[in-house]
Amino acid sequence: MSITMQRLNLTHPLHFVIGLTLWCIWFVAVYGGHAVACSVAPPAPEQGVFTLVNVMLLAVSIAAIALLAALTVGCCRMAKRHEGRLRFNATVSAGLYLFSTLGVVFAAMPIMGIPPCL
Amino acid sequence: MTTINREATPEGDNIKGPNQLHNDLHDIWGNPRGLKALTIVNHTTLGLRFMVTGMVFFLIGGLLAMLVRTQLALPDQDFMSPDIYSQVTTMHGTVMMFLFAIPMLEGLAIYMIPKMIGARDLVCPRLTSLGYWCYLFGGIILSFSLVLEMAPDSGWFMYTPLSSSEYSPGLGSDFWLLGITFVEISALSAGVELVVSILRTRTQGMALHKMPLFAWYILAMALMIVVGFPPLILGSILLELERAVGMPFFEVAGGGDPILWQHLFWLFGHPEVYIIFLPAAGIVSTLIPVFAGRPIVGYGWVVFAITVTGFISFGLWVHHMFTVGIPQLAQAFFSAASMLVAVPTAIQVFVWLATLWLGKPKMKLPMLWIVGFLIIFVCGGLTGVMLALVPFNWQVHDTHFVVAHMHYVLVGGMFFPLIAGLYYWLPLFSGRMPSETLGKWGFWLTFLGFNGTFLIMHWTGLLGMPRRVYSYETGMGWDIFNLLSSMSSFIMSAGIAMVLLDFALHFRFGKPAKHNPWNADTLEWANSMPPSAYNFVSLPKIETRHPLWDDPNLPRTMAEGQHSLAVATHGRREMWGTDPLTGKVREIIHLPGNSWWPLFAAMALAVVCVSLLTRLYPLAGIAVVVAGLFLLRWSWENGAHPKAAPDAEVAPGDPPLHSRTMDGPGLWAMSITLLANGSFFLSYLFGWFYLWTVSPEWRMPETSPLSLVGLILAGVALTAGVVILEKLVRGLRQGKDAGLAVGMYSISALGFVQVAVTLWVLLSADLAVTETSHDAIIMVGLAYALLHGGLGAVLTLLQGLRVGYGFVGAHAPFEPAVVAQWWRYNLVTFWILVGALAVLPRVIGS
Numbered sequence: 001m002s003i004t005m006q007r008l009n010l011t012h013p014l015h016f017v018i019g020l021t022l023w024c025i026w027f028v029a030v031y032g033g034h035a036v037a038c039s040v041a042p043p044a045p046e047q048g049v050f051t052l053v054n055v056m057l058l059a060v061s062i063a064a065i066a067l068l069a070a071l072t073v074g075c076c077r078m079a080k081r082h083e084g085r086l087r088f089n090a091t092v093s094a095g096l097y098l099f100s101t102l103g104v105v106f107a108a109m110p111i112m113g114i115p116p117c118l
Numbered sequence: 119m120t121t122i123n124r125e126a127t128p129e130g131d132n133i134k135g136p137n138q139l140h141n142d143l144h145d146i147w148g149n150p151r152g153l154k155a156l157t158i159v160n161h162t163t164l165g166l167r168f169m170v171t172g173m174v175f176f177l178i179g180g181l182l183a184m185l186v187r188t189q190l191a192l193p194d195q196d197f198m199s200p201d202i203y204s205q206v207t208t209m210h211g212t213v214m215m216f217l218f219a220i221p222m223l224e225g226l227a228i229y230m231i232p233k234m235i236g237a238r239d240l241v242c243p244r245l246t247s248l249g250y251w252c253y254l255f256g257g258i259i260l261s262f263s264l265v266l267e268m269a270p271d272s273g274w275f276m277y278t279p280l281s282s283s284e285y286s287p288g289l290g291s292d293f294w295l296l297g298i299t300f301v302e303i304s305a306l307s308a309g310v311e312l313v314v315s316i317l318r319t320r321t322q323g324m325a326l327h328k329m330p331l332f333a334w335y336i337l338a339m340a341l342m343i344v345v346g347f348p349p350l351i352l353g354s355i356l357l358e359l360e361r362a363v364g365m366p367f368f369e370v371a372g373g374g375d376p377i378l379w380q381h382l383f384w385l386f387g388h389p390e391v392y393i394i395f396l397p398a399a400g401i402v403s404t405l406i407p408v409f410a411g412r413p414i415v416g417y418g419w420v421v422f423a424i425t426v427t428g429f430i431s432f433g434l435w436v437h438h439m440f441t442v443g444i445p446q447l448a449q450a451f452f453s454a455a456s457m458l459v460a461v462p463t464a465i466q467v468f469v470w471l472a473t474l475w476l477g478k479p480k481m482k483l484p485m486l487w488i489v490g491f492l493i494i495f496v497c498g499g500l501t502g503v504m505l506a507l508v509p510f511n512w513q514v515h516d517t518h519f520v521v522a523h524m525h526y527v528l529v530g531g532m533f534f535p536l537i538a539g540l541y542y543w544l545p546l547f548s549g550r551m552p553s554e555t556l557g558k559w560g561f562w563l564t565f566l567g568f569n570g571t572f573l574i575m576h577w578t579g580l581l582g583m584p585r586r587v588y589s590y591e592t593g594m595g596w597d598i599f600n601l602l603s604s605m606s607s608f609i610m611s612a613g614i615a616m617v618l619l620d621f622a623l624h625f626r627f628g629k630p631a632k633h634n635p636w637n638a639d640t641l642e643w644a645n646s647m648p649p650s651a652y653n654f655v656s657l658p659k660i661e662t663r664h665p666l667w668d669d670p671n672l673p674r675t676m677a678e679g680q681h682s683l684a685v686a687t688h689g690r691r692e693m694w695g696t697d698p699l700t701g702k703v704r705e706i707i708h709l710p711g712n713s714w715w716p717l718f719a720a721m722a723l724a725v726v727c728v729s730l731l732t733r734l735y736p737l738a739g740i741a742v743v744v745a746g747l748f749l750l751r752w753s754w755e756n757g758a759h760p761k762a763a764p765d766a767e768v769a770p771g772d773p774p775l776h777s778r779t780m781d782g783p784g785l786w787a788m789s790i791t792l793l794a795n796g797s798f799f800l801s802y803l804f805g806w807f808y809l810w811t812v813s814p815e816w817r818m819p820e821t822s823p824l825s826l827v828g829l830i831l832a833g834v835a836l837t838a839g840v841v842i843l844e845k846l847v848r849g850l851r852q853g854k855d856a857g858l859a860v861g862m863y864s865i866s867a868l869g870f871v872q873v874a875v876t877l878w879v880l881l882s883a884d885l886a887v888t889e890t891s892h893d894a895i896i897m898v899g900l901a902y903a904l905l906h907g908g909l910g911a912v913l914t915l916l917q918g919l920r921v922g923y924g925f926v927g928a929h930a931p932f933e934p935a936v937v938a939q940w941w942r943y944n945l946v947t948f949w950i951l952v953g954a955l956a957v958l959p960r961v962i963g964s
Contacts, residue, residue, distance in 0.1 A: 012699075013326055013699060016421075016425050017425065017429070020425065020426065020428075020429035020430070021429070023429065023430075023433075024429060024432060024433060027433045027451065027455065030451060031436075031448055031451055031452075034445070034447060034448055034451075035448065035811065035812065036811055038445060039811045039812065040811075085325050085326070085327050085699075085700070088327040088418060089326075089327070091418060092418050092421055092422050092425075095418075095419075095422045096422060096425055096426065099422075099426055099461070103430070103455075103458050106454050106457075106458060107451055107454035107455055107458065109454070110447060110450030110451065110454065111447070114446050114447045114450050115446075115447070116445065116447050117445050117447075118445055118446050118447075
């Protein structure tokens with residue numbers, strides 16, 4: 001895990017945009033996936049939220065949350081190890097990864113409460 | 119990597135006095151007069167031209183707003199006919215959004231960014247010039263539709279089918295689609311060069327975390343333009359093709375879907391709001407520390423907030439479409455994302471308040487407008503959160519509440535900071551101070567008039583008055599509110615007129631400004647007032663976020679030539695090319711001088727625009743070729759060309775010229791351009807899959823009409839071209855250029871093979887492009903591939919010729935690396951197209 005984090009070079013400012021890019025990809029995936037699922041195999045309305053569509057969307061969301069949370073922790077650790085420019089980069093990246101993580105949590109919450117395709 | 123650790127370049131040049139250095143630099147950078155003033159590429163002049171032109175369009179847009187308010191002042195008015203009213207409201211929104219807000223802020227960025235980051239110009243000066251001319255010509259063409267009473271009348275968002283030929287048979291929609299696309303060339307060109315300039319031309323030592331916050335905001339805005347505008351360009355092309363040729367992209371009967379237009383429009387339209395807001399917030403983040411007399415609280419938080427805003431704003435577009443019948447779960451995603459975007463905005467507001475709280479604010483004229491901004495924008499943000507809630511959104515959809523919210527966000531979020539910024543930088547523009555008295559009158563009239571107009575409009579909307587209706591009956595309970603709104607709007611106009619009068623008068627009657635009159639911290643105030651064409655005699659090493667606070671003598675030492683690149687004997691326009699992260703010097707960037715080519719290319723494009731409007735397609739085709747020739751001739755005068763930098767000699771210890779390296783700014787400009795291109799391509803793929811999955815009457819044949827064998831053959835030719843090109847570029851990196859010209863010609867031939875085979879596939883498919891959207895969208899995809907293949911082949915052919923002329927080779931290896939990027943992009947998109955258009959339909963079936 002720590003070797004992987006080292007390879008990711010978490011003090012590089014590219015990480016300013018990676019977390020939110022992942023958020024965008026997740027967002028497009030759940031919105032697009034929902035649209036395609038509703039077009040191809042819409043579940044019966046009586047099923048409520050207990051549908052395969054909701055399960056799949058939730059699974060994708062949990063995976064995104066796990067990935068983003070891990071990157072948040074990695075950036076926090078890197079920030080503690082450096083000073084100056086590298087610390088600035090890692091701190092801002094950590095904040096952005098954290099926001100992206102919470103962004104997925106917040107925007108994914110309706111998956112647990114609203115039936116799809118209605 | 120080359121780094122420069124010294125205070126000044128050649129000692130011989132430092133012997134010269136400041137006046138001699140100024141004269142030498144002026145000879146190289148100075149602007150010509152008379153007719154040749156049309157060739158100017160200097161960022162200071164072009165930034166001012168952008169802003170002055172933007173203000174003219176603002177006056178036109180404002181006049182249209184007054185006509186609207188006059189019409190709505192009383193019930194049952196017949197001041198305007200419904201048709202004219204629709205044209206006036208459409209053009210008000212269009213002019214304000216496309217011809218005022220964005221170009222104005224881009225103009226400010228074009229003017230300010232090089233000065234703030236310690237550069238002498240933007241990195242692609244001719245592109246600045248092309249952008250200005252495209253903006254001017256596009257704006258004139260679009261505005262001319264008003265004079266002809268042919269203006270677009272379907273709303274500034276041009277929803278289909280209202281804007282389609284069935285319901286808008288005149289030329290109005292065509293004026294909008296072609297004019298706006300023309301203007302968007304300007305926005306995109308400014309976006310590309312602002313990104314590259316900020317990343318690659320900051321002065322020595324200005325690492326990313328020491329960059330002025332305004333540059334961060336403009337970087338985000340420029341990247342958002344690059345990614346956000348292409349969906350609208352695609353939408354405009356598709357709608358114009360539907361109107362002109364009959365390709366049914368948005369027509370249900372032909373397998374299209376009008377909702378696709380809404381998606382493409384708002385994919386652009388919502389980020390657009392933040393494209394306008396971010397630079398304005400950049401002005402606020404620049405001014406508040408200056409007037410509070412202390413550094414901003416939480417620089418890192420602001421960078422965080424800018425980045426979040428830039429991204430999240432692309433995930434909100436569907437909140438403009440909550441009433442079109444989208445499933446509840448999808449609405450919930452967008453509702454949540456719409457609420458999320460309030461977080462970074464709130465962070466910025468708290469940062470600004472904390473900075474004021476901890477500093478000693480001086481309530482000068484610019485600060486008055488900043489305070490007005492804070493009040494109005496926070497209110498607009500709160501109604502924005504209300505509108506993010508789906509049930510509330512349904513209730514007030516299409517009412518004046520939305521109009522009021524939009525104006526609170528846009529006028530509060532853009533206009534007030536803009537005026538604050540203009541007042542702040544006026545002494546830099548002119549060397550004179552504005553009138554506090556006129557300015558305060560202007561502010562209070564504008565502030566009170568604005569709130570009188572739009573605060574009241576919230577209630578009109580909550581009482582159910584729909585937007586876009588040209589009149590209303592008395593007795594609906596809207597009379598008094600509309601009258602008050604209209605009266606207040608005239609008060610607001612009087613305030614704005616006073617501000618503009620102050621601006622105009624100060625050039626003649628304003629008190630001469632002392633140097634750095636607000637005691638600011640950023641480098642633009644190290645310029646002379648008004649600034650010279652080259653900005654700085656010498657370029658300093660910057661190691662702090664507040665260079666002028668930490669070293670008040672810096673403007674003097676810079677003007678005396680005590681820092682770097684204070685040399686002009688070579689006759690080149692030069693500045694540093696630096697590492698985007700650390701600010702260490704990498705190379706010397708040499709810039710092109712004044713040129714007719716941008717103007718000529720823009721004129722040819724204007725002919726394309728007008729001939730498409732008038733349906734003179736052969737003329738449009740000729741003009742496209744002519745524009746292409748002008749642009750290619752422009753590209754010819756680069757690198758080692760006699761008009762660029764034939765002599766690569768630099769002072770001892772200086773890094774090489776960028777055209778003699780493998781990593782000049784052109785490489786970055788191409789990358790950013792391809793980012794925009796990629797956004798266009800993804801929008802196209804979105805359209806293809808959207809129609810395939812959602813369109814109610816989508817018709818796909820059982821077997822794909824495209825020859826898979828043909829496409830694979832074309833792809834093989836393209837792949838072979840890329841492989842050879844990569845090998846040649848690798849050789850150039852190692853200083854080897856044997857067989858370069860032959861290699862380039864061979865690659866070009868492979869490119870033409872790809873084009874020929876793709877064309878054969880297209881023609882042999884026998885597509886019924888006016889009958890089904892399926893065939894029409896395939897046609898657009900293949901046309902995209904043809905255009906990219908053709909351009910790649912021509913560019914490589916030119917590279918072969920340039921090798922022959924000695925402009926490209928081991929001594930000047932830069933350009934093939936730039937062309938290689940185009941080929942790589944072409945390779946990736948071509949194979950994706952093959953997969954999406956020819957393979958997937960065969961695998962999945964219709």
